[in-house]
Amino acid sequence: MKSKTLHSILATAAVLSLALAARGQQRAPRIGYVVPAGGRQGTTFRVTIGGRFLSGASGVIVSGEGVEATVIEHNKPMSSTQFQLLRDELKELMARKLAVTRPAWSAWKNRQGKKARSGKPAASEKAAPPAKAPTSAKPTTRPTWSDADEKKLAEVRFKLRNAPNRKIAPALIETVFVEVKVAPEAQPGKRELRMVTKMGITNPMVFFVGQLPEFNETSPVSTGQMTFYRGAKLPAETDTEITLPAVVNGQIMPGDVDCFKFKASKGQRLVVSASARELIPYLADAVPGWFQATLSLRDSKGKELIFADRFRFHQDPVLYYEIQKDDEYVVEIRDSIYRGREDFIYRISLGELPFVTSIFPLGGRAGGRTAIELTGWNLPAGSIVCNNRNRLPGVYPVSVGFRPRVSNCLPFAVDDLPECMDEPGNDRQQTARKVKLPIVVNGRIDSPGDRDVFSFHGKAGSEFVAEVVARRLDSPLDSMLTLTDSAGKQLACNDDTKDRGKGLDTHHADSFIRVSLPADGMYYVHLGDTQKKGGREYAYRLRMSKPQPDFELRVVPSSINMRPGACVPVTVCAIRRDGFDGEIKIAMKPADIAFKLGGACIPAGQDKVRMTITAPPTALKKPVNLAMVGKATINGRPFVRQAVPAEDMMQAFLWRQLVPAENMTANVTGRWTVRAPVTLVGKTPVKIPVGGAARMRLNLPGRGRGAAAGQVQLELDDPPEGIAIQKVSLVGKDPSIVFKSDPEKAKPGLKGNLIVNAYVTRSVQASRTNKKKVKRRFLVGALPAMPFEVVAGSR
Numbered sequence: 001m002k003s004k005t006l007h008s009i010l011a012t013a014a015v016l017s018l019a020l021a022a023r024g025q026q027r028a029p030r031i032g033y034v035v036p037a038g039g040r041q042g043t044t045f046r047v048t049i050g051g052r053f054l055s056g057a058s059g060v061i062v063s064g065e066g067v068e069a070t071v072i073e074h075n076k077p078m079s080s081t082q083f084q085l086l087r088d089e090l091k092e093l094m095a096r097k098l099a100v101t102r103p104a105w106s107a108w109k110n111r112q113g114k115k116a117r118s119g120k121p122a123a124s125e126k127a128a129p130p131a132k133a134p135t136s137a138k139p140t141t142r143p144t145w146s147d148a149d150e151k152k153l154a155e156v157r158f159k160l161r162n163a164p165n166r167k168i169a170p171a172l173i174e175t176v177f178v179e180v181k182v183a184p185e186a187q188p189g190k191r192e193l194r195m196v197t198k199m200g201i202t203n204p205m206v207f208f209v210g211q212l213p214e215f216n217e218t219s220p221v222s223t224g225q226m227t228f229y230r231g232a233k234l235p236a237e238t239d240t241e242i243t244l245p246a247v248v249n250g251q252i253m254p255g256d257v258d259c260f261k262f263k264a265s266k267g268q269r270l271v272v273s274a275s276a277r278e279l280i281p282y283l284a285d286a287v288p289g290w291f292q293a294t295l296s297l298r299d300s301k302g303k304e305l306i307f308a309d310r311f312r313f314h315q316d317p318v319l320y321y322e323i324q325k326d327d328e329y330v331v332e333i334r335d336s337i338y339r340g341r342e343d344f345i346y347r348i349s350l351g352e353l354p355f356v357t358s359i360f361p362l363g364g365r366a367g368g369r370t371a372i373e374l375t376g377w378n379l380p381a382g383s384i385v386c387n388n389r390n391r392l393p394g395v396y397p398v399s400v401g402f403r404p405r406v407s408n409c410l411p412f413a414v415d416d417l418p419e420c421m422d423e424p425g426n427d428r429q430q431t432a433r434k435v436k437l438p439i440v441v442n443g444r445i446d447s448p449g450d451r452d453v454f455s456f457h458g459k460a461g462s463e464f465v466a467e468v469v470a471r472r473l474d475s476p477l478d479s480m481l482t483l484t485d486s487a488g489k490q491l492a493c494n495d496d497t498k499d500r501g502k503g504l505d506t507h508h509a510d511s512f513i514r515v516s517l518p519a520d521g522m523y524y525v526h527l528g529d530t531q532k533k534g535g536r537e538y539a540y541r542l543r544m545s546k547p548q549p550d551f552e553l554r555v556v557p558s559s560i561n562m563r564p565g566a567c568v569p570v571t572v573c574a575i576r577r578d579g580f581d582g583e584i585k586i587a588m589k590p591a592d593i594a595f596k597l598g599g600a601c602i603p604a605g606q607d608k609v610r611m612t613i614t615a616p617p618t619a620l621k622k623p624v625n626l627a628m629v630g631k632a633t634i635n636g637r638p639f640v641r642q643a644v645p646a647e648d649m650m651q652a653f654l655w656r657q658l659v660p661a662e663n664m665t666a667n668v669t670g671r672w673t674v675r676a677p678v679t680l681v682g683k684t685p686v687k688i689p690v691g692g693a694a695r696m697r698l699n700l701p702g703r704g705r706g707a708a709a710g711q712v713q714l715e716l717d718d719p720p721e722g723i724a725i726q727k728v729s730l731v732g733k734d735p736s737i738v739f740k741s742d743p744e745k746a747k748p749g750l751k752g753n754l755i756v757n758a759y760v761t762r763s764v765q766a767s768r769t770n771k772k773k774v775k776r777r778f779l780v781g782a783l784p785a786m787p788f789e790v791v792a793g794s795r
Contacts, residue, residue, distance in 0.1 A: 056198025200561025245351025
């Protein structure tokens with residue numbers, strides 16, 4: 001009996017120690033904004049980071065080399081009760097200090113003494129004492145005031161700066177001040193910034209390293225100083241003076257309009273480009289889900305010269321204006337409907353800067369060189385040559401210019417299929433451009449109402465795919481694809497298809513057709529713009545071929561906090577292309593890395609699976625970047641694809657978007673309480689009969705430290721429909737979990753992973769002010785992912 005009880009305690013301790021890390025996942029530290037969202041090479045500046053659960057903020061991680069950051073201060077607003085107690089303490093301290101320092105103290109003391117001797121207040125005592133001395137002070141004992149008291153007074157005043165503010169969104173309630181130092185040789189461009197806290201690392205935020213002089217708004221409007229301007233120009237004293245070229249940073253609060261004043265000369269070709277949604281793509285609790293910035297340019301008399309609330313289909317606006325006379329000008333930025341909040345952050349580049357508005361063609365073939373025609377403003381050249389000799393198929397950035405005036409980047413696609421250029425005049429079926437499959441056509445919808453037609457010879461029963469890639473390559477084209485036979489009969493038509501791999505796109509405007517051809521003969525593909533628009537910038541890449549099965553991967557989240565040896569669930573999403581429906585095996589890269597995957601397979605026919613990552617048995621000195629790959633066999637050929645880290649972000653209370661991140665970063669800290677993690681025993685997947693049950697045996701290390709605090713309960717996390725836990729046994733020589741299936745809901749062939757969470761019930765203090773003990777349930781961790789399959793039959 002004694003042995004059984006000891007084993008029970010040790011086994012329970014093993015399950016408890018599964019996830020001291022999971023507590024961190026429940027209260028995972030998150031940041032909602034960084035302002036300023038970047039800085040210049042060779043400078044040192046202060047940054048404010050807003051978020052939640054940032055206690056113990058100790059460091060900042062910026063991807064790439066050349067950027068160092070030091071945490072200066074963490075501000076966490078207190079509760080109303082704490083605030084009131086501090087106010088009372090401040091009153092008491094101030095009254096005592098005034099009683100010591102005011103010259104009327106002696107007279108007041110004498111009056112108080114007379115009152116004490118007579119038992120009645122003197123006539124002169126009807127007025128309050130001059131120093132408002134505390135009633136608890138003895139009238140005959142003069143208060144003292146020491147250096148320690150002065151220090152205490154300063155501390156209380158400092159703490160009262162973080163008063164409760166109900167106007168601040170809870171997710172942004174805490175702020176951390178950081179000093180950032182950017183090395184002169186730091187590579188310019190977009191980075192990722194994460195904060196290191198007591199609870200682990202945060203989600204990433206966009207952070208730029210720039211080359212131009214930087215300015216910050218000088219008088220941000222706080223939440224306690226809201227002014228609704230409704231389009232009126234701010235007073236001149238609020239304008240921030242800058243010199244061109246420059247980058248300006250700021251933050252928009254409700255009703256706020258930020259203004260930046262500069263001098264410009266006649267003939268200057270001014271480009272003003274705002275980054276707002278680029279910095280924070282989605283705000284979960286805002287509609288439409290981002291800061292809708294607007295830009296306007298005014299002259300010294302306040303006349304508006306140009307205005308923009310977007311650039312084509314991009315939400316971030318861009319202005320181009322040729323200066324007509326020497327004068328003083330003002331650039332204004334605000335939200336389109338005068339909203340504002342701490343996370344309405346912007347970054348504006350302005351000056352005679354190069355800006356590429358479009359390129360043509362939108363891509364080229366791997367292994368060759370492609371001449372690219374450039375269109376835009378202040379460009380040093382009208383074309384460049386792109387070398388694709390050492391590039392694999394994918395999308396690469398293209399820019400032009402010389403430091404520090406480098407243009408924006410546009411995407412350029414590289415493919416391994418044969419390519420050709422569109423030819424003019426193919427706007428009817430009779431004049432269609434004949435092509436041989438497979439082919440990628442680079443073309444344009446040259447004018448409003450134009451369309452391009454292509455013909456090919458097809459065989460009965462063969463699979464045909466036509467896909468437009470335009471909007472995904474920054475073209476404004478909203479394509480429409482139609483497939484007809486030689487008699488003009490429509491066989492298929494598509495306006496747009498959602499691409500789950502493009503988490504930043506909310507208007508999916510590219511078309512896709514997949515069809516089985518009914519007979520031998522000529523077929524025609526018609527391509528136009530849905531809104532009958534056109535122009536030189538309306539470029540496209542049209543792929544026509546047999547299906548090219550392929551896949552992409554996204555792994556969520558991009559920041560992982562763990563204890564040594566602990567398991568943490570992650571979700572891997574498969575974005576399947578051209579009908580690929582096979583199994584995808586997931587692996588860590590390199591294969592011998594200390595992190596291990598559990599349930600590392602996306603079953604055939606499924607678009608995602610939850611699996612677990614097990615941390616190494618010892619803590620790491622600093623966060624590390626992980627890499628995962630997916631492997632599949634398609635038509636007898638091996639395919640390997642990199643898993644792109646991503647953040648699962650909510651848009652406008654409703655939609656969820658997978659936003660790609662630069663790195664998947666893991667933080668392994670703390671101490672593990674057992675020498676080995678929980679592992680699975682026996683064959684996987686667990687085969688659960690329809691209407692029956694199956695047992696999964698566990699290996700619980702018997703070398704725990706200390707007694708278990710409370711009773712452990714194991715529960716399935718987001719289980720497949722029809723699968724449940726029937727029985728849990730953590731005591732004895734054969735610990736295990738028995739799973740059952742519902743014959744009405746679980747069907748044969750269902751596959752995936754089962755994630756089992758461990759919970760514990762503990763007695764805790766009801767609140768900070770109520771010491772009464774209450775029982776509460778805590779999530780403490782996850783077991784390694786358990787692959788399963790529902791099979792026919794019963795047991």
